[in-house]
Amino acid sequence: MSRAMILGTGRGVPAGILTNYDLEKMVDTSDEWITTRTGIKERRKAVAGEETSYLAAEAGRDALSDAGLGVDDLDMIIVATVTADMIMPSCACLVQKHLGAHGCFAFDVNAACSGFLYACSIAEKYIRADSSQKILVVGAETMSSRVDWQDRNTCVIFGDGAGAVVLGGSVDDRGFVAEKMYSDGGLYELLYIDNAQSMNTDLQNPDYDGSYVRMAGREVFKHAVRAMAQAVDEVLVKAGVSPEALTLVIPHQANIRIVNKLRTTLGLSSEKVYVNVDKYGNTSAASIPLALAEASREGRLQPGDYVLFCAFGGGFTWGAQLVRW
Numbered sequence: 001m002s003r004a005m006i007l008g009t010g011r012g013v014p015a016g017i018l019t020n021y022d023l024e025k026m027v028d029t030s031d032e033w034i035t036t037r038t039g040i041k042e043r044r045k046a047v048a049g050e051e052t053s054y055l056a057a058e059a060g061r062d063a064l065s066d067a068g069l070g071v072d073d074l075d076m077i078i079v080a081t082v083t084a085d086m087i088m089p090s091c092a093c094l095v096q097k098h099l100g101a102h103g104c105f106a107f108d109v110n111a112a113c114s115g116f117l118y119a120c121s122i123a124e125k126y127i128r129a130d131s132s133q134k135i136l137v138v139g140a141e142t143m144s145s146r147v148d149w150q151d152r153n154t155c156v157i158f159g160d161g162a163g164a165v166v167l168g169g170s171v172d173d174r175g176f177v178a179e180k181m182y183s184d185g186g187l188y189e190l191l192y193i194d195n196a197q198s199m200n201t202d203l204q205n206p207d208y209d210g211s212y213v214r215m216a217g218r219e220v221f222k223h224a225v226r227a228m229a230q231a232v233d234e235v236l237v238k239a240g241v242s243p244e245a246l247t248l249v250i251p252h253q254a255n256i257r258i259v260n261k262l263r264t265t266l267g268l269s270s271e272k273v274y275v276n277v278d279k280y281g282n283t284s285a286a287s288i289p290l291a292l293a294e295a296s297r298e299g300r301l302q303p304g305d306y307v308l309f310c311a312f313g314g315g316f317t318w319g320a321q322l323v324r325w
């Protein structure tokens with residue numbers, strides 16, 4: 001059985017930039033607080049026409065072009081998102097429509113900030129079963145649509161964007177080497193987005209106060225560092241690869257302090273950990289594929305390098321994946 005490998009990467013981000021200085025005019029915050037507590041300087045904010053499926057399709061086209069493939073080569077499209085344009089159809093079906101892709105199937109994965117890893121985990125199993133398949137995996141979000149713009153605890157953190165990869169069969173030892181994925185629904189109340197109020201009055205939530213991101217930041221922070229470090233350790237042990245052998249770690253871009261804690265726990269130098277949270281904020285499921293696409297274009301990865309992804313998000317969900325580039 002051949003491994004699944006990454007054949008191309010892509011990105012799609014809204015044009016509009018929202019800086020910390022813009023946020024100073026909207027809520028009681030400061031560039032100094034946001035920069036020191038999160039590392040974020042600016043984030044992208046979508047406008048009409050830049051819905052999640054549009055950004056996802058942009059990233060998908062970019063990844064297909066990078067892979068030298070066309071839409072007709074695709075067997076499957078998976079979109080990881082918690083901000084799909086509609087409840088039905090899935091965002092992946094809308095991406096299929098935007099791309100004009102036929103003869104494949106498409107569905108969404110909801111695992112919040114870990115969604116891209118979950119989606120890759122599914123896709124790579126399909127490719128192990130049939131290495132001729134080509135699968136588009138996208139992480140895409142318009143978190144701006146679910147942020148309470150009066151809540152300084154959350155509105156300064158999140159951003160919009162999309163990243164994508166095309167997966168196909170490997171002919172050598174490159175590709176997905178090992179993974180460790182987890183969730184713990186028991187802790188969901190620390191980070192969640194309520195659905196819209198039910199149309200069935202019997203099922204309506206009397207405490208409903210909007211379909212916004214709700215986050216107990218400090219608690220999430222502690223869990224995120226501990227859980228990601230553990231998953232990374234487990235993956236490296238499973239693969240028999242030492243931290244020193246890693247060329248690049250691409251962690252979920254939630255907060256520079258989480259990234260730095262993870263980096264020191266693993267004993268890695270700063271050059272080995274990719275950071276773009278300063279430009280995009282926390283883009284949830286989009287953060288890892290967006291960072292990967294940028295790292296790849298910057299020439300940070302060469303064939304045979306070990307690159308490690310790790311993520312943590314609502315659910316809770318978390319995990320780590322090791323890829324030979």
Ligand code: UT7
Nearest residue numbers: 029033037113152153156217218220221224254255312313
């Ligand atoms: O992607 C999924 C996973 N999500 C995460 O990983 C997010 C994890 N959490 C975090 O990144 C951090 O907890 C935050 C950046 C969200 C918050 O940083 P913190 O250092 O944990 O701050 P805090 O929530 O403990 O708040 C400290 C103070 C509070 O004031 P008091 O109570 O000490 O007077 C907050 O009200 O900072 C205040 N504060 C702000 N001040 C200025 C909270 N948000 C802001 C703000 N501007 N935007």
